Amino acid sequence: GGIITQTPKFLIGQEGQKLTLKCQQNFNHDTMYWYRQDSGKGLRLIYYSITENDLQKGDLSEGYDASREKKSSFSLTVTSAQKNEMAVFLCASSISGTSAETLYFGSGTRLTVL
Amino acid sequence: GNSVTQMQGQVTLSEEEFLFINCTYSTTGYPTLFWYVQYPGEGPQLLLKVTTANNKGSSRGFEATYDKGTTSFHLQKASVQESDSAVYYCVLGDLGGSNYKLTFGKGTLLTVTP
Numbered sequence: 465g466g467i468i469t470q471t472p473k474f475l476i477g478q479e480g481q482k483l484t485l486k487c488q489q490n491f492n493h494d495t496m497y498w499y500r501q502d503s504g505k506g507l508r509l510i511y512y513s514i515t516e517n518d519l520q521k522g523d524l525s526e527g528y529d530a531s532r533e534k535k536s537s538f539s540l541t542v543t544s545a546q547k548n549e550m551a552v553f554l555c556a557s558s559i560s561g562t563s564a565e566t567l568y569f570g571s572g573t574r575l576t577v578l
Numbered sequence: 579g580n581s582v583t584q585m586q587g588q589v590t591l592s593e594e595e596f597l598f599i600n601c602t603y604s605t606t607g608y609p610t611l612f613w614y615v616q617y618p619g620e621g622p623q624l625l626l627k628v629t630t631a632n633n634k635g636s637s638r639g640f641e642a643t644y645d646k647g648t649t650s651f652h653l654q655k656a657s658v659q660e661s662d663s664a665v666y667y668c669v670l671g672d673l674g675g676s677n678y679k680l681t682f683g684k685g686t687l688l689t690v691t692p
Contacts (some may be wrong), residue, residue: 506586563680
């Protein structure tokens with residue numbers, strides 16, 4: 465088996481601040497994802513990466529950057545945190561990324577912006 | 579575009595009661611359908627998936643049938659336990675332009691009381 469580790473678990477930022485969330489996986493999966501989870505809205509895809517150094521925008525990419533410098537890691541940057549923003553950011557991976565595959569999720573980073 | 583509808587935002591049951599969570603979807607073609615479950619403090623994990631229309635998937639006592647005629651994928655369990663308390667997401671795979679995008683329903687919070 466494998467595991468997805470997200471750091472930090474809790475992130476508190478100030479309005480306008482640039483914030484970075486990190487994700488590591490040891491499944492040796494090719495594809496990695498960042499999702500945003502808001503209460504009552506389900507999960508929405510921010511960025512995904514098919515392989516090392518690849519980046520693809522999801523439906524919610526505005527206001528975010530991502531980086532995949534190694535196969536095992538995928539980071540997400542909030543370019544300018546919005547006041548009173550609260551959400552959970554979930555990292556996931558899958559073997560190759562076809563729509564029938566299982567996604568494996570980390571336990572999330574909970575963001576609060578003061 | 580694709581969509582998934584979970585009408586029930588919350589369901590509260592007593593132990594040993596029957597569970598039914600409604601899920602309908604809209605898409606073209608024959609995508610894979612999933613149920614993911616998210617326990618408190620954890621990321622979502624796969625509960626079951628069905629890749630073929632009119633087939634049934636089952637896991638840990640949960641069942642769901644991929645009904646192409648009614649475009650439904652309802653989740654059922656004959657007798658719930660307190661440990662089943664979690665958020666349940668109905669998810670639609672994408673056979674369109676992108677193989678990497680899943681469409682999540684808004685989730686149904688199940689609370690089971692002893």
